[in-house]
Amino acid sequence: MxxxxxxxxxxxxxxxxxxxxxxxxxxxxxxxxxxxxxxxLWERYPYSNCEESQEKYCNTILSCLPTSSKQLLIDNYISLPSTILSEPLTFNYVGFCKFLSNDIIDKIMNFVFEGQALNVNFSKNYLLSQEIYKLFIRQCEGIKRL
Known part of the structure; x- marks a missing residue:
């Protein structure tokens, strides 16, 4: 064949x-x-409106955070879901994303702070969103250097 x-x-x-x-x-x-x-699959918004799919997407993005970012969040009492992977991922999923919208960040924030009002602790919300933005920016910088 x-x-x-x-x-x-x-x-x-x-x-x-x-x-x-x-x-x-x-x-x-x-x-x-x-x-x-x-x-x-990852170059555009890769999940449907299905809650399970959104959860997997958020877990994957959070798993892509560098160890230093994860530690910074933990040190600032931001509990990351226990379902994020501590081992290296098979792919650099964030590197495949062609765009980043506030909607994506909002979904990840809602996922992490589920059950909490997002405006309850502005500093935690700000810190998490900044770490996610930095993750995506690092990918853009890596592409530009090639």
Whole structure:
């Protein structure tokens, strides 16, 4: 059986760009397909309005925070969800994101401070949002240096 070229697969996956269900299925075929599909899924707002999907997205972004940021948040009594991963992630997911909107930051803030009024402690809200913005800015700086 012949193998499709990387260029051919990339073309096909880009044609499926708006069909998340098909792209998610492609993730499971093999490592090569996964490596090609993940950036496509993450370049735009990668989750649906499903609560479970939003939680996974927030966990992934928070898991991408450097150890120093996580420690700073903990030192300032900001409890990060226990579900964020302490081990390295397979991909640099934040690096695939093509844009950042306030909506994304708000969803992450709501996730972390679930059950608390967001305006209760301005300094905690500010600190968390700044660490998330720094995470995305570092990715932009890394791209510019290449």
């Amino acid at each position: 012949e193998k499709l070229s990387i260029e051919g697969l990339t073309y096909i996956f880009n044609e499926l760009r708006t069909d998340n269900k098909s792209l998610y299925s492609c993730l499971l075929i093999n490592k090569e397909w996964c490596r090609l599909v993940v950036p496509i």
